[in-house]
Amino acid sequence: MSTAHVHDVLVIGGGNGGISAAARLRRRGCLDVGLIEPSDRHVYKPLQHYVGTGLASPDELVRPQSSLIPDGVVWHRTAAVAIDPVRRSVRCADGSEVRGRDIVLAPGARIDWSRLPGAEQALADGTAITTFVDAELERSRTRIDAMAGGTAIFQVHAQPASGLETAFKPLFIACDTWRAAGTLDRIRVTLVHEAARLHPVAAIEQEIRRHLDDYGVEVRLGTRITSIDGDAVTLRGPAGEAVEQADLVGLHPPYAAPRLIADSGLDGEGTGGFAAVDPETLRHPQHPRIWVVGDAGDLGDARTGGALRQQVKLVVENIRLARAGQPLERYDGYTVAPIATARRSLSFGEYDRSLQVRRSLPVPDEIRSSPLWHVLDRFGLPQVYWHRILKGRL
Missing domain, CATH: 3.50.50.60 (FAD/NAD(P)-binding domain)
Structure with missing residues (x-):
């Protein structure tokens, strides 16, 4: 086997977390980002519930993965099979080996x-x-x-x-x-x-x-x-x-954890195969240059797109801080509960790890179901997702 290419940061997974992390890394000046993802299509999952109930068209749901890979990111169009966490080396389904100075683990759940x-x-x-x-x-x-x-x-x-x-x-x-x-x-x-x-x-x-x-x-x-x-x-x-x-x-x-995590010894005890992770720094507790975002990590209730956006921002910043020997930023477990209560009304609750209500919108009550939150969830957030989140701008 030829010598593996060593990326400055290697991202595993091409969903919301992986694409947005890769884009944000590039925007923050990382010159060599690799992304491992086999799928050729990208699904905006929150819209599935609207398509499946007749409130959105299927053509709003999926875009070609190739159109979303951030400029300058090397796309390894294959699946990660196993990770050597010490060498930070990834063995892929196509027989190749890819390495990273840091690895961002974002394969989602299955x-x-x-x-x-x-x-x-x-x-x-x-x-x-x-x-x-x-x-x-x-x-x-x-x-x-x-x-x-x-x-x-x-x-x-x-x-x-x-x-x-x-x-x-x-x-x-x-x-x-x-x-x-x-x-x-x-x-x-x-x-x-x-x-x-x-x-x-x-x-x-x-x-x-x-x-x-x-x-x-x-x-x-x-x-x-x-x-x-x-x-x-x-x-x-x-x-x-x-x-x-x-x-x-x-x-x-x-839902179950990706087999990749347990097969690589990165799972936490008693998690059912989900990745061990410090819930505040999003760093793997045994392997400090492996970072975890999204559904694959043992982060409790924080398995939403809103939570993932906060996690990606923090991990990208913490990679920089860790390399500079500076204190890391902390994730408070923020997540969001967008619950459609009718065809055109939605409750937009936000909360953190301590189960305290959070408010990011300039209104007195986001939890009370409103047609305004439906418009945001159904029409606004998909555009924000495609044009800002996946481009590392938010």
């Missing part, structure tokens, strides 16, 4: 349907829908529109989950769609939520509950779907296990 028996067959049969997978979005929209009566069960599970609060979006948008069609009174809607509370922040929880009550949704906390067999859904909750019939099941997919 959906693992094997953790929910029967889910894939239920999706294929049309009993189940999900707005978290772009290949399922058209089917989801069609099934929601066609539902005129019966029983619908929507699922929200605990961490790890990518964009946890967005799992409420398909439930609320579907309910509003059915209300507008005059069919909501003929549909029994149940929310199955794995956590003991609807949300750990009291003000956000209260807003979610207000809209669930308005739509007449039955809520089962501490309960999860364990399997699906046709229209038979097995639920496990405080009272034990029970089987219920459902005409429609809205699935929040089970």
Whole structure:
């Protein structure tokens, strides 16, 4: 094997975190940035829920990855297979080896349907829908529109989950769609939520509950779907296990860590394979020149695009500070909970690791659902994403 090229900074992953980190590094003067990513298409994931419920067009969702690679960044169009954290060397699926003086680990999380028996067959049969997978979005929209009566069960599970609060979006948008069609009174809607509370922040929880009550949704906390067999859904909750019939099941997919992390010995004990990381500096605790952003890291609830934007800014700055021997900046666990409560209204809650409400917008109450926040989430943020975040400008 030829000698591996050593980039000044090597980024693994070409999603939101990876592309924006690479772009920001270049804008901050890093002359040699490498990016490892095999996919030729880039999906703006928050828009999936709007496409899957008929509120956005599929052509707004995806752009060619080649059009988003920042100028001057070397794109290694292959998958990372294993990382030698001591040498900071990455073995790739195409047989190549790439190294970095620093590595930014941003491979995201992966959906693992094997953790929910029967889910894939239920999706294929049309009993189940999900707005978290772009290949399922058209089917989801069609099934929601066609539902005129019966029983619908929507699922929200605990961490790890990518964009946890967005799992409420398909439930609320579907309910509003059915209300507008005059069919909501003929549909029994149940929310199955794995956590003991609807949300750990009291003000956000209260807003979610207000809209669930308005739509007449039955809520089962501490309960999860364990399997699906046709229209038979097995639920496990405080009272034990029970089987219920459902005409429609809205699935929040089970997420797992990329195999790359555990295979490279970078996972934290008890994390299920997610990357060990100092939650404040975003540095790997054993390998100080490996940095972690996004869903692949063991960062608790901070698995949203808003959180990722803060993490990327901090990691890029901390690489500079670490090289200069200066104290590192600290991440406070900021994240955001954009919850669509209707087809054209949204709650935009922000909070940090201490579960304190944060406010970045110049208004008295972002948590109270408003059409203004819907316009921001549906129309404003996609443009900000494509033209500013992925270009390292925000």
